[in-house]
Amino acid sequence: MSENTERPASPTQLDELESQSIYILREAYHHFKNLCMLWSIGKDSTVMLWLARKAFFGHVPFPLVHIDTSFKIPAMIEYRDQLARDWNLNMVVGQNTQALADGMNHTKGRLTCCAALKTEALKHTLSGEWARKRMNDQGVYVPDWNQEPYTGVIVGARADEEGSRSKERYFSPRDENNDWDIADQPPELWNQFKTDFAPGTHVRVHPLLDWTEVNIWEYIDRENIPIIDLYFDKGEGTRYRSLGCGPCTGCVQSKATTPAEIVRELMTITTAERAGRAQDQEDPHAMEKLRRDGYM
C-alpha cells in the first residue's frame, strides 16, 4: 500500500470486511458490560484480536479467554503467553480440572472428550462458576478476582467453516442453559443487532462471519500479523491447516512457509478446512450438536 494517497482506490474486499468487523467489535464493547473475547490461539481468533487492536487504536479493552484442554500443542501455550505480554493483554484461562483429574481424554470418545474439556469448561468459565486464572503483571497465572458471568462473548466463527456456522447472526443470543435456538433467531438488519437481552442469557458476537479462510490469510499477509508458526511448513512438507488438540488434529501435506504461499495454495485446494479435525467425522451433524450445546 502506498502512503499518503488522498483518495485510495475504491475499498477492497479486505477493507470492507475489516470495516464491518471493527464496527461489530465497537458495538459489542459499547453494549456489554462484561465482555470477553475467546482466543483459541488459532489464525481466526488471532486475526480477530488484531482487529480489536484496530478498533480500539492499539488497545484491547476486554479480557481474552482461552479454554485450555491441557492437550493443546505445547507451542500454542508458549505463543499465547508471549503475545499476551507483548501486547499487554488481559489474559484469562479456564479449564475443566475435575474431568482432567478423572482422566478424561479422547480415548473415551472424541465427542465426549470435546464436550467435557471444551463445551463444559467454556460454559462454566463464562458463567464464572468455575475458577478462572488471570495473568498478572509478572506474567504469572493467578486466581482471577472477577467471577462475574460474561454477558457478551466475542467468537471467531466463520460462516464458510461448516453448515451450522453459516446460519449464525453477528449477534447471536444464548439462553440460560447456553442453548442456541436456531429455528427462532432474532432478525438482524442494517447493522442493528440484538443488544437487549433477558437476565441470565448472553450473546455471542461474531465479527468474522463474512470472512473466508482465504480472506483470513490474505489479511494476515497484508497486516503482517504474527501468527503461530504451526501453520507453516518447517521443511518436512507438512503443516497444520486448523489447530486444535494434539491427539485430534492432523497435518496437511503442504510446503507453504508464508501466508502468501498459503493463499496461493488455498486458491486451488478442494478439501474442507476442518478435514483434519477428527471429531467432525464422528457424526454428520456433529458440529451442529456440539454448537447447540455451546461449542464455538
Add this chain to the structure above:
Amino acid sequence: MSAAPVITYDREQMNIVIVGHVDHGKSTLVGRLLADTDSLFEGHEAKIRAICERQGKEFEYAFLLDALSEEQEQGITIDAARCFFKTEKRDYIIIDAPGHIEFLKNMVTGAARAEAAVLLIDAHEGVQENSRRHGFLLSMLGVDQVIVAVNKMDLVDYDQTTFDRIETEYRSFLSEIGVTPQCFVPISARDGDFVADPTKTMAWYSGPTVLQAVDAFEKEPPKENQMLRMPVQDVYRFNAQGDQRRIVAGRVETGSLRVGDRVVFTPSNKTSTIESIESFNTPVASAAHAGQSVGITLAEQIYVRRGDLMSHVDALPQVSTMIRANIFWLGRESMTPGKRYKLKLGTTSVNVVIEEVVSVLDASELDSDTNKSQVNRHDVAEIILRTRNPIAFDRTQEVEHTGRFVIVDGYDIAGGGIIRDVVEDAEAALRSETRQREFRWVKGLVTLADREARSGHQAGLVLFSGDAGTGKALLAKHLERRLFNQGIGSYLLDGTNVLLGVDHEELAVAEREETREKLIRHYGEVAHLFIDSGQIVISTTNTIGLAEHQTIATLIAPAEMVSVHICPHHDQAPLNTDLVLAVIEDVEADVDRIMALLQERGFVPALQSTDD
C-alpha cells in the same frame, strides 16, 4: 504497481440473496450454483448423497445447504445460509433466504445484507403470495437490482407461453412497487438448465443464464460523493493505558471527511474542527471516506457522545421528534399505538410511540386498509412515530443509511422502517433558531467541556413540575443545598426571579398568552446562560406548564434536562417525566432519589467512585 511478486488482494465481492415463495426451489438453485461452479469442498456432495441413501430418500441439491438436521428432516430452509462461491468476475456471498412465511424475519435478515437479489418463481404454481411479499420487502430493504428466475420449467414442458404469462403478471406487480427486474430467466434448477449453462431444452430463450445475469449485476458506486454522515459510535479515552487521546469513533456511512474540516454534531448542535484521523498499523491519513470505520480527534474539546450524527455545517441532517415512515412488522405481538418501543437508528437509541397508523398494506396484494389501528405481524404500514427526544436522521430517499431504523419490542428487534418524511412538531421553528444560536454563539477560550472537566460534573437542568401545594419548592431548595454541600455547582432559578428581573415591565400582564410565550423563552435563555457557565440549574416555576417542557428542553439544548413531577397518582404524570414522586413526606429521602437519578444520567459522579 511494480512487477514485484505481490498478490494484490483486491477481488470484488458481492452479496446476493435468493428469495421467493416456499418450495419454489431456492435452496436447490443455490446448491446447483455451488455444484456447477465447483465451489463445494471435495467429498461434500458425496457425503450428503451417502446420508440420503442411508435414510432412504432421494438426493436433492437443496440438502447441500439445508445443513441443520431439522431442515433436512422437514425439507425446508429455516434460516438463511451464507454460501461462498466465485466466478471469473468476482467473489460472492450468496444468501439462501427461507420462503416460508413463518421465517419471514430470517428472509429479511438475509435480504438486508444483500446488494442484489434473485427472485424465484415456480413455473408450475406461478406467482404466489410470498413472490409478491418478498418483492415488496426487497424494495423496502433497498435492494434495487433484481433478476427473476422462473424455475421448474421441466414441470411445464419448457413451455414458452407459461413463462411469458408469468413474466407479464409479475412485471406488472413489480412495476407498481417501483422495482424493474433486469431480466427473467427460465430455468430448471434441479437439472441445471440455464443455471450455469445454457442447455438445449429451451431453444426459444436467448437471454443470459442465472450465472451470467448475476455477473451482470453492478457494484454500487462508493457513497463518498454524498453528504458526510458519521454516527458517533463511542468516544474512547484509554488513559489507564497511558493513552491521552480522546478519540471519536464511528463509521463514515456516506461522504468524506478531512483534517481541518468544520463539523457539527446533531442533535446537540456542537461544532468543532477535525484535528487528526487516528488508526492503528496504517500510514497517517488526512482524509477518510464512506465505508471506513475510523477515529478522529477534535481541535476544540466539546462534549460528544454516542448517537450524535456528525456532518458538515453546510449539509445538516433533519432533526425532529416526529417522523412519517413505512415499516414492516415481524413481532409476534402487534404494534399498537400508546405502547412504548425503542427505536434504533444508526447509533441512536430512543423511546418511541406510534402517533398514528396512517394505513396498513397487505404486502401480498397491495390492498391498503386505512381503518386498521394497529400493525400486525407481517404487515407493512405507513405510520407516524413520535420519539421521546429529538433525533437526527435523513429522509431515506436522500441518505439511505441514516434514513432507516429498527423498532425493538422488549428484548427483540420486531420491525424495521424507512423514513419518508419529517413531520414538523411544535418545536420545529424554535429548534432551528437554537441551532443557529449555537453556530453563531461568541465563544471564549474556556468551553463548557473545560468547565465540566474541572468541576467534575455535568451542567444541566432539573425541572420540577406539579400542582401548587405539593411541596416541590421545598424539595428543590433541599436539592440545591445537597448539591452545594457535595461541591457541585448548582443554582435555584425560580421563574418569579426571571419575571422580577428580566421581564419587570411585563409582570402585570403575565397571564396573557403571547407574553407567556415570551416569558418561557426568557426563562429558557437565562437557564441556558447558567448552564453554559457549568451550573446545574434547578427550576420549580409554575409559570411553565407541562406543555412547555419541550420548549425549555429545546432552548437549553445541547444540555440535558431531568424532569421530576410531583403528584399523588402516577397516571397524571406527563409522558416524558423522568421521575414521579407522590406527595412529599420525607424530603431527604426524595432528594436521595433525585440524586440517584442524577448519578444514573451522568450529571454528577457516583459517590463510590470506581478506581478508573
